[in-house]
Every structure is written in structure tokens, then in C-alpha cells.
Amino acid sequence: MSVRELVVLGTASQVPTRHRNHNGYLLRWDGEGILFDPGEGTQRQMLRAGVAAHDLDRICVTHFHGDHSLGLAGVIQRINLDKVPHPVTAHYPKSGRRFFDRLRYATAYRETVGITEAPVDADGDLAVTSSYTLQARKLSHPVESYGYRLVEPDGRRMLPDRLAAYGIKGPDIGRLQRDGVLGDVTLDQVSEVRRGQRFAFVMDTRLCDGVHALAEGCDMLVIESTFLDEDAELAAEHGHLTAGQAAAVARDAGVRHLVLTHFSQRYSEPEEFERQARAAGYQGELTVAYDLLRVPVPKRR
Numbered sequence: 001m002s003v004r005e006l007v008v009l010g011t012a013s014q015v016p017t018r019h020r021n022h023n024g025y026l027l028r029w030d031g032e033g034i035l036f037d038p039g040e041g042t043q044r045q046m047l048r049a050g051v052a053a054h055d056l057d058r059i060c061v062t063h064f065h066g067d068h069s070l071g072l073a074g075v076i077q078r079i080n081l082d083k084v085p086h087p088v089t090a091h092y093p094k095s096g097r098r099f100f101d102r103l104r105y106a107t108a109y110r111e112t113v114g115i116t117e118a119p120v121d122a123d124g125d126l127a128v129t130s131s132y133t134l135q136a137r138k139l140s141h142p143v144e145s146y147g148y149r150l151v152e153p154d155g156r157r158m159l160p161d162r163l164a165a166y167g168i169k170g171p172d173i174g175r176l177q178r179d180g181v182l183g184d185v186t187l188d189q190v191s192e193v194r195r196g197q198r199f200a201f202v203m204d205t206r207l208c209d210g211v212h213a214l215a216e217g218c219d220m221l222v223i224e225s226t227f228l229d230e231d232a233e234l235a236a237e238h239g240h241l242t243a244g245q246a247a248a249v250a251r252d253a254g255v256r257h258l259v260l261t262h263f264s265q266r267y268s269e270p271e272e273f274e275r276q277a278r279a280a281g282y283q284g285e286l287t288v289a290y291d292l293l294r295v296p297v298p299k300r301r
Contacts, residue, residue, distance in 0.1 A: 006259065054085075257287065
């Protein structure tokens, strides 16, 4: 059975707190695991969350500030220590290759797994698999930063009433799905488009075109909301979003489930992030993330 869920490993921005580790997010997607922004302490958070190195197939780094990348050294060494048997691919801004290299080889260890590096230097598709296309969009932050988006291919949903009208049943349904035609009946006549799911991961950024493009039509949007709305000027100065801004993006993009995260240590009341998000007019499912939370990706429409 396929599993699609977000495992939240850490939710703090810049400075961890007693209750919030630095960033780290694992997306489980049909047996594949994509690790986003492994900050300091990610390896231990993985242990606490029941996430193994063998669960990792891709690592996606948005940018090279420490709270989003210092955990790379430990995670990569753990991948090698555990001799992960499948390919692991790392995506990160190409301009930060020197940082990735330093973290990858921060200390001595036995390299047993060949991690493939696939740096990002422009908007576009990064990888195409049978279950998703991974895309990147440039964001607006003091250092080069990219957000990531998964798009599942559209499928077909069979319509029982139309199948019955044409007298199609049993193994013939499978033949029609496979071949696209059965006698004089085409697949289009007895099915409709089933829209593929969409997931986006947006970290440190001001409002920009990339944020809106990543969020458009998402079933789940994981997005930073470092500041509350009263600190909007501070957010813009440092290249971040407020809770209200993030929620407005989700509202306008038709996001089904909004996950707010990456909170400044200056705030102690997470309920205020939810209140401001609702005040911005977002009416979908809303989660204010906390460490070790598991959030299912919404079922297909």
C-alpha cells in the first residue's frame, strides 16, 4: 500500500529551542523518501521519528544557511555507514557547491555509497519518475535559494455507470485501461481525468513569483512563516514570510492543506500563527507544525 506523508523532523529557524530542532522534513511518497533541508541534529531526529537512512532516496536543500544544511554531514555519513543499497541523489543550489562539498567531506569516513549530485541553477524539471516530476523554482533570499515541487502525472478514473452502460466488466476493464480501446469503446468514453497530486516545499524567501508558482494548485504546501504579521518589515528585510503572507499565498493558489513551519524563537505561542493564517482568509486544512509530527498528504480529489 502506498504511503504519502510528511514527517516533520524540525521546525525552528536559525536558533533551535528546547522544543524545536533545526529544520528537517521527510516526504514519503510511494516507497520513496525525499529529505528536505536537513539542519543540525537531523540524524537524531530521524531516529526519534523512526526514519532510517535506507528510507532516503533524495536530499533537497533549498539554500546553504546552517539551519537548513548543517545536518548534511551526519546524514550523508549515516547513509554510508548503513550502506544504503539504492541510489541517493542530492539537489542543491549550484552556487553553493563548495558548501555541499565541505559538508559531505567534513570528517573522515569510509565512503560506501555513491551519492549523485544534481545541482540546481535554473527554474525547471530536475527529475522525472513514474510517480512524480520534481521541479525547482528560484526564491528571494539573501543567498541563492530554490523551492521544490512534486507533480504526479494525471491518471484516469473509471466511471462505473458508463462501464455498465457499455456492458464492460471483469477482466475487460483491465484490458480497456491497458490498451485504451475495447472493441468500439474508448477509454475516454468510460473514464475521466484523475488529477495527479501536487506537493510543494517553500523555505526562506520573500514574496516572489517563485513562491506563487510552487504553491499553485497544491494538495499540500509546506511553507515558512518565520514571523508574525506585526513584524512584516523585519521579515522582508531578512528575506522571510509572515504567517498571513504564507496563508494568503495558499488561499490564492487553492492549496488544500497548508503546513506552516520555520518559526522564529522570539515567539512562544504557536496558536497565533494559526489565528493570523485564518485571518488572511485561508479556509483549507491548516497545520502549525511541531517536531516529530506526521501529516498525511490529502487523498486525491
